[in-house]
């Protein structure tokens with residue numbers, strides 16, 4: 001009986017000590033994570049993530065990641081719930097996805113007064129003319145764009161994507177029809193909010 005009591009005591013002690021150890025490790029981890037983020041914030045690097053929500057009775061959702069480093073912005077957009085085939089994706093004027101058809105975001109973001117067109121075209125293009133991407137048979141599609149013509153929260157009206165919206169379209173951008181590219185309805189929307 002005495003022996004059993006000692007064993008229980010030992011087990012209790014072991015548990016309480018290991019609990020203490022775990023707590024200590026957690027505290028140390030948290031401190032290290034906090035230290036890690038401090039230098040990142042003090043550099044020019046910026047990051048933000050935009051959630052895309054279905055519009056116009058679609059099933060299209062997704063995530064768009066933006067990262068700015070040394071004056072270059074990398075956008076990676078990943079969508080699902082699409083119809084198979086080619087779809088347009090643009091930046092539109094306002095971060096307001098309240099309308100059921102996404103029209104509350106306004107037209108294409110065009111701060112430099114250019115015609116609608118293919119990104120990089122000599123004939124001109126909107127700063128929001130990201131272009132087209134392919135959705136596969138599973139309804140999934142992705143597109144990446146790297147550019148120095150955007151910034152994240154720099155305040156330059158010709159470059160700053162904050163306060164705008166990402167729109168995914170049901171159809172394809174023909175890069176010719178003004179000012180929309182005749183890309184069809186707006187099936188997914190996400191406000192770019194810092």
Ligand SMILES: [Cu+2]
Pocket residue numbers: 088089090091092108167169183
């Ligand atoms: Cu659009």
Ligand SMILES: [Zn+2]
Pocket residue numbers: 090108115116117126128129179180181
């Ligand atoms: Zn456009």
